[in-house]
Amino acid sequence: MRYIKLRDLEVSRIGLGAMGMSHGYTGSGTDDAGSIRAVHRALDLGVTLIDTAEIYGPYTNEELLGRALKGHREKVVLATKFGLVSHAGGGPWHQDSTAANIRTAVEGSLRRLGTDHIDLYYQHRVDPAVPVEETAGAVGELIAEGKVRAFGLSEAGPDTIRRAHAVQPVSAVQSEYSLWTRGIEERVLPVLRELHIGLVPFSPLGRGFLTGAVRSTEQFDENDFRRDNPRFSEENFAHNLALADEVAAVAAEAGATPAQVALAWLLAQGDDIAPIPGTKRVSRVEENTAADALTLSPAQLDRLGSLPPAAGDTHTEAQARMLER
Numbered sequence: 001m002r003y004i005k006l007r008d009l010e011v012s013r014i015g016l017g018a019m020g021m022s023h024g025y026t027g028s029g030t031d032d033a034g035s036i037r038a039v040h041r042a043l044d045l046g047v048t049l050i051d052t053a054e055i056y057g058p059y060t061n062e063e064l065l066g067r068a069l070k071g072h073r074e075k076v077v078l079a080t081k082f083g084l085v086s087h088a089g090g091g092p093w094h095q096d097s098t099a100a101n102i103r104t105a106v107e108g109s110l111r112r113l114g115t116d117h118i119d120l121y122y123q124h125r126v127d128p129a130v131p132v133e134e135t136a137g138a139v140g141e142l143i144a145e146g147k148v149r150a151f152g153l154s155e156a157g158p159d160t161i162r163r164a165h166a167v168q169p170v171s172a173v174q175s176e177y178s179l180w181t182r183g184i185e186e187r188v189l190p191v192l193r194e195l196h197i198g199l200v201p202f203s204p205l206g207r208g209f210l211t212g213a214v215r216s217t218e219q220f221d222e223n224d225f226r227r228d229n230p231r232f233s234e235e236n237f238a239h240n241l242a243l244a245d246e247v248a249a250v251a252a253e254a255g256a257t258p259a260q261v262a263l264a265w266l267l268a269q270g271d272d273i274a275p276i277p278g279t280k281r282v283s284r285v286e287e288n289t290a291a292d293a294l295t296l297s298p299a300q301l302d303r304l305g306s307l308p309p310a311a312g313d314t315h316t317e318a319q320a321r322m323l324e325r
Contacts, residue, residue, distance in 0.1 A: 001046030001292055004271055006198025007171035009120060009150050011077045013267060013292050015049030016042045016285065017202060017278030022061035025208075026224045027280070029057075032064055035280040039068040043075050045289045051174075051200070051276045053081035053124055054109055058092045062112035070114060079120035079172075079200075080109050081154060083127060083135075095322070097127035099138035106147055122152035122174055123164075125322040132156075132164045140168035152200075157324030158191045170197050175325070177201035177275075179210060179262050180231075180243055180310035183325045193272065201266060204275035206310070207231070209240060210262040212248045230312035239311040246307055250300050256291075259284075263291035265304045 002013050020028055021035035039050065050069075052061045062080060069076055082105040086096035109118060121142065123135055142148040150171035153164060164170055173192055175184050178201065192199055207226055208214045217232050226232045231240060244258065251261040259277070266275050277288045296304070313320060 001289065003048070004198070004274055006120070006200065006272070006274060007150065007169065007196060009077055009171055009198070011049040011274050012047045013274055014047065014263065014289050015051060015200070015274055015276040016047050017276040018050060018052045018061055018065055019056045020278040021280040022064055023056040024225050026219065026221045028223070029060065031280060032067075034282070035064060036068040038280055038282050038285050039065070040072070041282045042285045042289065043072055045285065047285075047289060048075060049077045049079065049200070049274055049276065051079045051202070052113075053084070053122075054105060054112075055081070055084040055092060055124065058085060059108070059112060062109055066112050066114035073115055077119045078113065078115065079122060079152065080113065080118055081122040081124035082106065082109070083124040095125060095127045095129070097123055097130045097132075097135040099134055099141075102135065102138045102142070106142055110147065117147055117149060119149045120152050120172060121148040121150070122154045122172075123156070124154050126153070126156050126160050126324050132160050133167050136164040136167035136170075143168070155323045155325065158187050160324055161188070161191055161195070161197070165195055165197070170195070172198040172200050174200040174202055174276075176203045176314055177266065177273075178204045178206050179247065179265055179304055179307060180206050180240070181314050182309075188325065193270075199270075199273045201273060201275040202278075203314075204266050204277050205259055205262055206244075209244055210247055210258060212244050212251075212258040214244070215241070228316055229314075230316065231310060231314060233312060236310075236312035243307055243310060247304065250296075250304060254294065254296060254300060256294050257287055259287055260291040260294050261296065261300075261304070263288060264294040264296050265301060267292070268296060268301055
């Protein structure tokens with residue numbers, strides 16, 4: 001495994017997103033023992049960046065990682081997120097990035113994760129009710145106290161990134177970025193590079209679509225959030241399946257899997273990018289991390305980069321209102 005810098009944080013080029021172990025996808029929360037084995041296998045393969053959030057579950061994903069990382073904490077750059085749980089009474093899925101709420105949130109995350117510090121602490125979504133300067137300042141205080149090492153933002157736009165960075169240097173921005181979600185390239189990515197901020201793409205495999213394994217929404221159980229996702233709707237599915245088939249064709253040519261090709265394309269976009277493909281299976285961890293050793297030819301990169309846009313929004317209308325891109 002090779003390593004890069006997210007500003008001052010050294011991380012593996014490929015990380016591990018833990019959300020699906022507990023939340024959001026078909027089978028989430030049904031095999032904690034398998035999920036813990038997947039975390040341990042990732043560590044064996046040199047993965048250091050592991051990502052969670054208090055809202056995942058809520059809380060159960062952090063608790064799971066706390067168990068998985070017991071005795072292994074020193075190997076990990078541990079990232080979690082605040083801001084989608086209001087601890088003052090609103091509860092889960094109520095935005096609250098006030099300084100007081102961040103204080104409460106960090107103590108809960110530290111306790112559940114079984115650690116005395118969080119390496120990368122993200123604001124999960126920009127809170128329109130709270131100036132980002134207040135949020136950045138609150139995280140800066142936690143950094144000064146040693147409870148947090150670095151500050152991050154998730155799905156933040158250029159103006160928010162600049163304003164936050166002026167108060168407390170931002171080490172990483174997490175945003176959806178993949179072969180079929182490239183909206184950050186025009187406005188966000190240039191700002192990150194200007195300010196020397198790393199990029200952590202989530203859903204780098206298009207929520208499973210780019211692996212070629214998703215052939216029908218009938219594969220999803222009733223709790224799988226992809227059932228309501230516009231990319232997976234009936235009117236968009238066939239178009240997007242054709243894109244996944246194009247990735248599979250390049251994979252066959254490269255002697256790799258579609259997931260490895262999708263990740264290799266992403267890694268080829270810069271040495272300041274550390275995607276966090278999510279899985280709860282050891283076999284997928286092994287497959288995904290092997291993408292670090294795959295080098296695509298210029299012709300293959302051009303072919304992938306020329307794919308037409310995917311059909312459908314990446315989020316529901318309600319979810320999209322919380323995004324800045």
